[in-house]
Amino acid sequence: MNCDGGFCDLGQPAQMTAIGRKAVVSWPSCSLPHLPKQESTALYRNDFLLLSPSGDASVYDPICLEKERAMRVLVAIALALIAAVPGVTQWPMADPRPVFHYAPQRNWMNDPNGLVYYDGEYHLFYQYNPHGDRWGHMSWGHAVSPDLVSWRELPLALPETEVMAFSGSAVIDWKNTSGFGRGGKPAMVAIYTGFDPKSRIQAQYVAYSNDRGRTFTRHGKVLDIGSTEFRDPKVFWHEATRRWVMIVVKAKEKKAAIYSSPDLKQWSHESDFGPTASSRSVNWECPDLFELPVENGRPGETRWVLTVSQGDNGPDGGSGEQWFVGAFDGRRFTLEPGWPDTPHWVDHGADFYAASSWNEVPDGRRVWIGWATDLRYAHAIPTYPSRGLMTVARSLSLRREGDDWRIAQAPVRELKQRRGPLRRVENVRLTETPTPLELGDSVDLLVTIDPLRASQVGLTLTDAQGHELLIGYTPETREVFIDRTRAGPHFHDAFADRHVATLPPGKGTITLRLLVDRSIVELYAADGTRTITDRFFPGKGPLRWSATARRGDAVIRRLDAWPIEPMRSTTKNDGSPAPRI
Numbered sequence: 170m171n172c173d174g175g176f177c178d179l180g181q182p183a184q185m186t187a188i189g190r191k192a193v194v195s196w197p198s199c200s201l202p203h204l205p206k207q208e209s210t211a212l213y214r215n216d217f218l219l220l221s222p223s224g225d226a227s228v229y230d231p232i233c234l235e236k237e238r239a240m241r242v243l244v245a246i247a248l249a250l251i252a253a254v255p256g257v258t259q260w261p262m263a264d265p266r267p268v269f270h271y272a273p274q275r276n277w278m279n280d281p282n283g284l285v286y287y288d289g290e291y292h293l294f295y296q297y298n299p300h301g302d303r304w305g306h307m308s309w310g311h312a313v314s315p316d317l318v319s320w321r322e323l324p325l326a327l328p329e330t331e332v333m334a335f336s337g338s339a340v341i342d343w344k345n346t347s348g349f350g351r352g353g354k355p356a357m358v359a360i361y362t363g364f365d366p367k368s369r370i371q372a373q374y375v376a377y378s379n380d381r382g383r384t385f386t387r388h389g390k391v392l393d394i395g396s397t398e399f400r401d402p403k404v405f406w407h408e409a410t411r412r413w414v415m416i417v418v419k420a421k422e423k424k425a426a427i428y429s430s431p432d433l434k435q436w437s438h439e440s441d442f443g444p445t446a447s448s449r450s451v452n453w454e455c456p457d458l459f460e461l462p463v464e465n466g467r468p469g470e471t472r473w474v475l476t477v478s479q480g481d482n483g484p485d486g487g488s489g490e491q492w493f494v495g496a497f498d499g500r501r502f503t504l505e506p507g508w509p510d511t512p513h514w515v516d517h518g519a520d521f522y523a524a525s526s527w528n529e530v531p532d533g534r535r536v537w538i539g540w541a542t543d544l545r546y547a548h549a550i551p552t553y554p555s556r557g558l559m560t561v562a563r564s565l566s567l568r569r570e571g572d573d574w575r576i577a578q579a580p581v582r583e584l585k586q587r588r589g590p591l592r593r594v595e596n597v598r599l600t601e602t603p604t605p606l607e608l609g610d611s612v613d614l615l616v617t618i619d620p621l622r623a624s625q626v627g628l629t630l631t632d633a634q635g636h637e638l639l640i641g642y643t644p645e646t647r648e649v650f651i652d653r654t655r656a657g658p659h660f661h662d663a664f665a666d667r668h669v670a671t672l673p674p675g676k677g678t679i680t681l682r683l684l685v686d687r688s689i690v691e692l693y694a695a696d697g698t699r700t701i702t703d704r705f706f707p708g709k710g711p712l713r714w715s716a717t718a719r720r721g722d723a724v725i726r727r728l729d730a731w732p733i734e735p736m737r738s739t740t741k742n743d744g745s746p747a748p749r750i
Contacts (some may be wrong), residue, residue, distance in 0.1 A: 173451075177342075177528075177625060182222060185456065186205050195362050201632070204244045204678075222354040225686060232487065242434045251482045256406075256596075261504040261649060262746050263553060263554055264552050264553055264688075264689075265610075265687050267558060267611070267686045267687050267688065267689065268379065268610075268611035268686055268687065268733050268734075268735050269561065269584065269587060269611060269659065269684075269686055269733045270541070270558050270559055270560065270686050270689055271293065271312060271320045271558070271559040272555045272558045272559070273295075273297065273310055273312075273322055273424050273444060273555050273557070274322060274554070274555060275298065275302070275308045275555050275558050275565055276298050276299060276300070276301060276302050276554070276555060276556070277297065277301060277302050277303055277304055277555075277557055278295050278296065278297050278298075278310060278555065278556070278557030278559075279295070279296040279304065279307070279399070279457055279523065279540050279542070279557055280295065280296045280336045280401075280522075280523035280525070280540050281293060281294070281295050281523065281524070281525045281539070281540060281559060282295055282296060282309055282336050282337055282338065282339075282341070282361065282525070282539050283309065283326075283337060283338055283339035283359050283361075283382075284338070284525050284526060284527040284528065284537075284538070285338075285340060285357065285527060285529050286527055286529040286530055286531060287341050287357060287379055287381065287382070287527070289314075289315060290313040290314065290315065290381065290382075291313065291314045291315070291317050291527065291562075292296050292311070292312075292313055292339065292382050293311070293312045293314065293320060293359075293538070293559070294309045294310065294311050294326055294327075294339065294359070294382075295309065295310045295311075295312075295540075295557075295559070296308075296309070296310070296335070296336060297310030299325055299328070300681045302553075302554065302555065302557075303548055304488060304547075304548065305396055306329050306333065306363050307329060307333040307334055307335055307364070308320075308325055308326075308327055308328045308329045309324040309325070309327035309328075309334050309359070309361070310325060310326065311323040311324065311325065311327040311382065313382075316579045316583040316586065317536065317562040317583050318346070318561075318562070318581070318583050318584050318586070318587055319587070320617045321706070323383065323417050324383075326359075326382060326383075326384075326385060327361065327385055330387075331362035331365070332364055332365050332366075332374070333363070333364040333366065334361050334362075334363065334374075334528040335361060335362035335363065335371065335401070336361065336362060336365050336392060336400065336401040336454075336455060336523070337359060337360050337361025337362055337373075337374075337402050337403075337404075337488060338359070338360055338361075338403045338404045338405075338528070339357055339358065339359045339360070339382075339528065340357075340358050340360070340404055340405065340406065340413070340433070340528055340529075341355050341356075341357055341358075341528070342355050342356050342357075342358050342377075342433065343355045343527055346413070346431060346432045346433060346434045347375075347377065347432050347434060348432070349377040349379070349386075349388070350377075350379075354379070356377040356378060356379055357377065357378040357379075357381070357382050358375060358376075358377045358378075358433055359375070359376045359377070359385060360373060360374070360375055360391075360402050360404045360433065361373070361374055361402065361668040362374070362399070362400040362401060362402065362413065362417075362749045363390065364400075369397040370393070370395065370396070370397060370487070370555075371372075371396060371397060371398065371399045371400045372390050372392060372393035372394075372399070372458060373390070373391055373392035373393070373399075373402050373415070373417065373436075374387070374388075374389060374390050374391065375387075375388040375389065375391050375433060375434065376388060378733065387639055388434070390429070390459055391429065391433070391434050391435075391436060392415075392428065392436045394619075396419065397473040398418075398419060398420040398421040398422070398452070399417065399418070399419055399420070399426075400417065400418060400419040400420060400454070401417060401418055401454055401456060402415045402416070402453045403415070403416050403417070403455075403456055403457050403458060403525065404433070405459070405528055407429075407499045409498075409499055410429070410499035410500075411500075412429045412430060412431055412682045413427040413429065413430045413431070413432075413433055413438060414427065414428070414429055414458070414459050414499060415427070415429070415430065415601070416428075416456045416457070416458045416475070417456065418452075418453045418454055418456050418477065419441070419457075420452040420453055420454055421443065421451075421452055422443075423440065423443050423444035423445075423448040423450070423452065423453045423479075423600045424441045424443040424444060424454065425442045425456045425458075425475060425502070426440075426443065426452070427439045427440050427441070427442070427500065427501065427502065429456075429500065432509070439499075439500040439501065440500055440502070441500040442475065442493075442501075442502045443477075445493070445504075446510035447491060447510055447511060447512040447513075447706075448479075449512075450480055450481050450482045450489075451479070451480045451481050451482075452479065452484075453478070453479055454477065454478045454479070454480065454523065455473045455477070455478040455522075455523040455524070455525065455624040456475065456476065456477050457475070457476045457524065457525055457526055457537070458473065458474070458475050458476075458497065458502065459473070459474055459526055459535055459564060460472070460474075460497070461472050461473075461474055461535055461565060462566070462567070463567055463568065463569065464566050464567065464568040464577070465568045465569055466568075466569065470552040471581040471690065472494050472495065472496070472505065472567060472574075472577065473494070473495055473496055473497040474492055474493070474494055474565075474567065475492065475493045475495065475497075475500065475502050475704065476490060476492040476493075476515065476524065477490070477491055478522050478523050478524070479491060479493075480544055481544070483514070483519075483543075484512075484514045484517050484518075484668070485517075485518075485519050485666055485668055486734070487519055487543040487544060487545045487663060488522050488543050488544040488545070488664075489512075489514055489515075489516070489521075489522070490514065490515040490516065490521060490523075490524055490539070491513060491514065491515070492513050492514075492515055492576055493505075493508065493511050493513070494508065494567070494583060495508070503627070505574070505695025507572070508741070509573075513574070513700065514579075515539075515576065515700075516539075516677045516700045516701065516702050517669065517670040517699065517700065517701045518651060518668045518692075518701040518702040518703040519543040519664075519666065519668060519702075519703055519704075520542050520543055520689070520703050521539045521540075521541065521560060521700075522541075522542060522543070522544065522706045523537035523539060524536055524537045524538065524540075525538065525539075526565070527562075531607075532643060534564050534581075535564070535565045536562050536563065536564050536565070536581060537562070537563055537565060538559050538560055538561070538562045538563070539559070539560045539702070540558075540559060540560075541558045541559060541560050541689055541702060542557065542558070542704065543663070544665050545661070546660070546661035546664055547637040549657075549660055550706070551660045551703070551706050552688070552706070555652075558617060558688070558689060558704070558749035560583070560689075560691060560692040560702055561580045561584060561684060561691065562580070562581045562583075563578040563579060563580060564578070564579050564580075564581055564582070565577070565583065566579075566697075567576060568698070570673065570698065572577070575606075575673060575698040576698070577696055577697040577698045578693065578697045578700050579682075579693065579697045580613075580682075580684060580691070580693075584613065584684075584733070584744070585731075587733050588613060588731035588732070588733060588734070589590045589731055589732035589733065589734050590731075590732070591729060591730070592607070592729075592730045592731075592732075593727070593728065593729050593730075594725065594727075594728045595725075595727050595728075596667075596723060596724060596725070596726065596727075597724065597727065597728070598701035598715070598723075598724050599623070599626065599717055599718035599722065599723045599724065599725065600717070600718055600722060601717055601718065601719060601720075602717070603629065603715035603716070603717050604715060604716045604717070605713070605714070605715050606628075606714040606715060606716055606728070607714070607732075608685075608714045608730045609712075609732045610684050610685070610686075610687050610711060610712050611685065611686045611687055611732065611733045612683075612684075612686075612731065612732055612733065613682075613683075613684055613730070613731045613733055614682070614683040614685065614728065614729070614730045614731075615680065615681075615682050615683075615727075615728070615730075616628070616680070616681050616683070616727070616729075617678050617679070617680045617723060617725070617726040617728075618642060618678060618679055618680075618681070618723060618724070618725055618726070619677065619723060619724045619725075619726050620642065620644040620679075620718075621677045621718075621721060621722050621723050621724060622721030622722060622723075623644070623718035623719055623720060623721040623722060623723035624643070624644070624645065624719050624720040624721060625641055625642065625643050625718070626641060626642045626644075626716075626717070626718050626721040626723045627639050627640065627641035627645075627716065627717050627718075627719075628640045628683075628714065628715075628716050629714070629715050629717065630685070630705075630707070630712045630713070630717070631712065631713045631714075631715070632657070632707035632708045632709065632710050632711075632713075632716055633708065633710060633711070634707075634708035634710070635708050636655060636656055636657045636658070636707050636708055637655045637656065638651070638652070638653050638655075638656040638705045638707070639651070639652040639653075639739045640681075640683065640689065640690065640692060642674075642681075644700070645672075646671070647671055647674065647675070648669045648670065648671050648672070649669070649670050649672060649679075649681065649692060649701065650667055650668060650669045650670070650696045650701070651667070651668050651690060651692060651701050651703045652667040652668075653665060653666065653667075653668075653703055653705050654666065654667060654706040655709065657705055657706040657707050657708060658706070658708060660706065669701075670692075670694060670699035670700070670701055671699070672694060672699060673695055673698075676710075678726060679694065680694075681693065681694050682694075682697075685712075686733070687712075688704055688705060688706055688707070689702070689703070689704050689705070690702075690703055692703065699748055706723045709746075
C-alpha cells in the first residue's frame with residue numbers, strides 16, 4: 170500500500186505479538202510520510218495496532234485514508250491473524266469509568282482547550298487523538314455541559330489537517346470584531362496553535378463556528394514568529410483597552426508573550442513576562458491570565474493572576490503548575506512588589522497540569538479545570554479504552570495569608586446537585602486498629618479530625634488485592650499528604666510517591682474535603698488554599714475504607730459523605746451523540 174510516501178509492505182510475513190492490553194500485528198516494513206523514514210510508526214484500526222519492526226506502540230493513523238479498500242483488506246487480514254493466536258482473541262473488559270470526572274469514551278486526551286460558555290452550554294474542548302490511546306494526530310475533542318459536572322461527548326471539533334491542532338482557547342465575539350458572525354449572532358472563535366510536522370513550526374491559527382461549536386470554519390494562520398516553541402494561546406476580551414488580549418508561551422525561553430488585537434486576526438506584540446527566578450523547568454506551557462477579587466482585601470480590591478504549566482521540576486520533580494500575582498494594564502503584566510523567588514504551586518500532587526479557565530461564565534466566577542496526569546507517565550497510564558482524565562471544575566478565589574498570597578480552589582457548587590443520600594458518622598475514636606468506614610468508590614467527603622495525641626491520622630482505601638492508598642495528616646509538621654507508594658500494581662517508576670502540603674500554623678482539629686472517584690483523589694485543605702490531586706490505579710474489586718491513628722488516639726469529630734450519582738448516558742445506544750440537553 171503506497172499513498173503519498175506512506176507504505177506497508179504486505180508481501181513480507183506478518184508477526185503477532187501482544188503489547189500491554191492490545192493485540193498487535195506487525196509487518197517488517199511500515200512507514201508514514203509524517204515521520205522520519207527510520208522512525209518507528211504504527212497504524213491503528215478497529216482496536217488493533219499495526220507496528221513497525223521496533224515494536225513501538227505509539228499510535229499514528231495512516232495518511233492515505235482514501236485507500237479505504239486497501240485498508241479494509243488490511244483489517245480483514247489482521248483480524249484473521251488475531252483470531253488465530255491463543256490468548257489474544259478476547260479484548261479486555263473496559264476499566265470502570267469515573268463517575269464525575271470527564272474522560273472521553275476512548276483514546277488519548279490531554280490539555281483542556283477552548284473553555285467558553287455560550288447559549289446555555291459550557292464547552293470543554295481538549296487535545297485528542299481520534300486514532301489511538303497514545304499522543305499523536307492532535308485534534309480538538311469536544312464535550313458540553315449545562316452545569317460543569319454532567320458532560321456529553323460530541324463529535325470531533327477541530328481535526329488534524331496539514332497541521333496538528335495543538336492547545337488554545339475560544340471566545341464569543343459579541344461585537345463581531347472579526348466579521349465571522351452570521352445572522353446577527355456572534356461567532357465562537359477558536360484560537361489555537363497549529364503544529365506543522367514537516368517544518369516543526371508552531372504558529373497561531375483561527376477557526377470559527379456559527380453553530381454553537383459543532384462545526385468550525387478555518388480562517389487560517391494569524392500569528393507566526395518562525396518558532397518551533399511558540400504555543401498555547403489564551404485569548405480574552407480586555408474591556409479597559411477594548412481589545413482582545415492573547416497570552417502565549419515562548420516555551421523554551423520560559424516567557425509568556427502578550428499580544429493584542431482589534432479583530433482576532435491582526436496581532437501586535439506588547440510585552441513578555443519571564444523568565445522568573447522560580448523558572449527551574451525545561452519549559453513553560455499552557456498560560457492563563459485573569460483578574461480575581463482579593464477576598465480579605467479592601468472593598469473592590471483585585472489582582473491579576475498569571476499561571477503557567479511547566480514540564481518538569483514541579484513539586485514532586487515531575488510536571489506542575491506555577492502562579493504569579495501582579496497587575497495588568499492590557500499590555501504588560503507586572504509582578505506584585507516583594508513577590509518571592511520560590512515557586513507558588515497551584516497543586517501539590519503529581520496530577521494537575523495544563524489548567525485553563527472558562528471565558529464568559531454567566532455569574533462572573535473564575536472557574537478552571539486541569540488535566541489529571543504527570544508528563545512522566547501520562548503515556549503509560551493503565552486504563553482502557555481511554556487514556557486521560559480531567560479534574561473536576563474548580564472555582565477560584567484569591568486571598569492574602571500574612572505577607573504572602575494564596576489561590577483558594579473549591580469544586581464548583583454544581584457538584585452538590587449530584588450528591589446522593591448523606592451518610593454521617595460522628596465522634597469515632599481511632600486507634601492503630603483500622604476502623605472500617607462504608608463510603609464507596611465515588612464520593613464527596615467532608616471530614617473533621619481531632620488528632621489528640623496521635624502522631625498521624627489516616628484514611629486508607631484498600632482494593633481486593635491488598636493495594637492501599639493512604640490519605641493522612643501529621644500534626645507535628647502540619648502536613649496533609651497522599652501516599653500512593655502501595656496504591657496499585659507497578660506501571661511506571663515515577664508513579665509511587667508521597668505528596669505533601671503544609672497547612673498554616675495552628676493546633677487542634679482540621680477539616681479536609683476529599684473527592685474520590687475510582688482512580689483519582691482530590692484533597693482540599695485550609696479552605697482550599699492547599700490541594701493535592703493524585704491518580705491511583707487499584708487492582709480488582711471495590712474499594713474499602715478504613716481509618717487509623719498512630720502512636721496515640723485520635724477522633725473523627727464528624728464525617729459527612731455523599732455518594733456521587735452516575736452521569737446520564739453521553740451517547741445513544743447506537744453510539745451517536747445524544748440529543749441536545
